[in-house]
Amino acid sequence: MKSYLDFEKPIAELDARVEELRTTASGSELDIEAEIAKLAAKSEAMLATTYGKLTPWQKTQVARHPLRPHFVDYVAMAFTDFVPLGGDRLYGEDAAILGGFARLDGKRVMLIGHEKGHDTASRIKHNFGMAKPEGYRKAIRLMELASKFGLPVVTLVDTAGAFPGIEAEERGQAEAIARSTEACLALKVPMVAAIVGEGGSGGAIAIAAANKVLMLEHSVYSVISPEGASSILWRTPEKAADAATAMKVTAQDLLDLKVIDGVVSEPLGGAHRNPEQTAANLAKAIGSELAKLAKLDSAALLRQREDRFLAIGSL
Known part of the structure; x- marks a missing residue:
């Protein structure tokens, strides 16, 4: 449909x-x-x-399309032998972030990503992809496990942002996001992140501080949602389209700014019109980046990741 x-x-x-x-x-x-x-x-x-x-605001709408493929879809179409791992060993399970062992083109990886859900029941179950502290602490646990076994880490980012509720703040949301970002930067194995829908604020960067960051052609990545920026700057959410343009949220803008490393093409009309082709394109791009990173030792990976992020914004 x-x-x-x-x-x-x-x-x-x-x-x-x-x-x-x-x-x-x-x-x-x-x-x-x-x-x-x-x-x-x-x-x-x-x-x-x-x-x-497409304008930046229209790309934002495409990135949020209800039929756009999510983490579970990419697991089914682009990866094999997925073994889900749950819990943060501190508080509980968070279904907004899923992860586990998988194979990409026959090679073992640790796969982690946000899951938004496709219908009312699954969206409530996965909290619309907005993770709580236990979600980010689970991601940390899985990244450390990957490092222990020498497995590259692949993350699929798709969230409007971390969950802003009181219970999340009580359980240390800011600290969990910071620790997760730190865990990404400290990994001694290759890490590739892909923004497959929305990449919102710290909720995204917490699992996207990778050696290489890719974006699907019609995804968006920003420090705040266009509606949020509009509400702050113009005191109304009605200027969201202007905010999206000003913030340079598109993959094409961010590639020019060297915030990301590559844009993965989508089928004509967006990923939701041909999820299988999108998954194939994404798998090929991630596999290519992992093959290049496999040539670097741990020290070189750490140095490359550090240099990459320190260079953002430099003149």
């Missing part, structure tokens, strides 16, 4: 007309295949034109 965003309404109308004609053709002897093909081609051309010039 397709789900269209506001700026895709003209495409939705064309697709609806195509489906209507197909239904009509199937129940009659009318030969309207030429008309159907013409409208389908027009829809695809409009889709290409639209996605070729």
